[in-house]
Amino acid sequence: MPQAQKISPNKTLLISDATRPLAASWFDPDYWQSQHALAGTGTGRGAVWFIKSPLGSFVLRRYRRGGLIAKFNKDHFLFTGQKHTRPWLELSLLEQMRSLDLPVPRPIGGIYVVNKGFYQSQLLTETIANAQDLFEIIKMGQSHQLDWHNIGAVVKQFHNQGIYHSDLNCHNIMIDQDNKVWLIDFDKCEQRSQNQQWQQANLDRLKRSLDKESKLHAKFTVSDAQWRNCLEGYRG
Known part of the structure; x- marks a missing residue:
């Protein structure tokens, strides 16, 4: 405390x-x-x-x-x-x-x-040293360089501890120079009992943020295969 x-x-x-x-x-x-x-x-x-x-x-x-x-x-x-x-x-x-x-x-x-x-x-x-948010990395046309499997696995780590992120999106996921994945901005977030409904809602919110940005920025692309790889990492 x-x-x-x-x-x-x-x-x-x-x-x-x-x-x-x-x-x-x-x-x-x-x-x-x-x-x-x-x-x-x-x-x-x-x-x-x-x-x-x-x-x-x-x-x-x-x-x-x-x-x-x-x-x-x-x-x-x-x-x-x-x-x-x-x-x-x-x-x-x-x-x-x-x-x-x-x-x-x-x-x-x-x-x-x-x-x-x-x-x-x-x-x-x-500050998380030498890190960029997921949005900027994808916007630069580098989504193919990301370890999508690991991104999903890290989100699962949080869910396994009951951590609900109220605004899980591509701006609140950071990747550092060692390819370590971080989550940021925990305003209005909480630790709660595990439940498939809110956990799936978190994943859906992340996917919506990726889809939204892809419509706004020409180089912002995430393939279906990359998203499936993220989900595979989440499911272990």
Whole structure:
């Protein structure tokens, strides 16, 4: 479980990696910009910043809402207690998965700020070194170089431990230079009892993401044989 440290009446720091000098400033992109350590930005469920500094390489993510509600409420969530906040839940799950030796990013910490019954929050994880997401690899026309059997086998490892990924898609699967497969972005995910229905739904969601991107990008192609190889790896 992350360690909570109250740093002001309405601001709480959540620490997963006690070996680092974590401070509230670590969750401020302007701080990293002042240190010339802001390496880039990204998009996803939240605003994302990539940090490369002498203290380490990190991904900083701000939790944001999706769907229609985001049009008038981008990043405020109802506060119902610390253990229900998005960073607490995601850090706790990451710690649990790391203890199970599953390939996920190392959790560093989180922060949340409560105001008038609502909170805003951010999460900090360690960058997976020398890795690209599955989307970028396929988009570059390199799907034939991927070990699809192993991708399926790694998804099965998570399912065997009851890990439900609420948004399993080709952007949340990473492959490093040693061809190790990683899963990322565990917001709104959980450990639950094994059930074929949600496990199949995870696989279906991944397939839909591949099909969707293939319609948007000319070089993004995944053959039926490659997908079958992925399923064979999943089934063992």
